[in-house]
Amino acid sequence: MxxxxxxxxxxxxxxxxxxxxxxxxxxxxxxxxxxxxxxxxxxxxxxxxxxxxxxxxxxxDAATLWSSLLTREVETATERAEQRASDHVTARERLVEAVVRTVEELTRNPLLPRILEVDPELLLPYVTDRFGESQRFVLARTEQYLAEGRRDGSIRIGDPTAMAYWMVAIATSYVTSIRIIEQEADPTSVLGELRVLLDAYLRTDW
Known part of the structure; x- marks a missing residue:
């Protein structure tokens, strides 16, 4: 390939x-x-x-097929989200927008909600046991944004690996909880709260 x-x-x-x-x-x-x-x-x-x-x-084998499908969907969503976030000035703003837009892209993609509906146990290991290839792709991209944010002064000092893991875990939680969110709250409002949470977490003045 x-x-x-x-x-x-x-x-x-x-x-x-x-x-x-x-x-x-x-x-x-x-x-x-x-x-x-x-x-x-x-x-x-x-x-x-x-x-x-x-x-x-x-x-x-089937495992490779399903893993490749999930990875493609996540990478495509991430690329689209980064394009939508590219006009923001600081790395912090671009990172926050990219994470929120990636979550939005994934929850609007019919594939993941369908898996959560009929085969939710297949996604459970990526929430409780380990990160998959697609999550590690997002993790690496997040660490790059964190490095850029330190260079432009928009993101606070901290352990970049720990910060990236936390952000990916939060985003994963939103995606895998979308069926509950749709029943209990307004998904757009919850996404807005995710944006506020991530921005406050990354700021240098907290």
């Missing part, structure tokens, strides 16, 4: 090939239709119009 380097980033990521993208699109359609656990590799190959051998050449 070709290597893609994000603008202003030292984080290199692998961009799916056109064939892989088509397979991931088919996998996403299957998940939206019946969920992850009820989708087989044969279902994905059939929906994509390719042989199982072609699918297995790109993704050797």
């Amino acid at each position: 070709p290597s893609q380097r994000h603008k202003g980033s030292a984080v290199a990521t692998s961009s799916p090939s056109p064939t892989e993208d088509a397979l991931l699109d088919a996998a996403s359609e299957c998940v939206l239709a019946v969920g992850v656990r009820r989708t087989t590799m044969s279902d994905v190959a059939r929906r994509a119009g390719v042989s199982r051998m072609t699918l297995y050449r790109c993704f050797p």
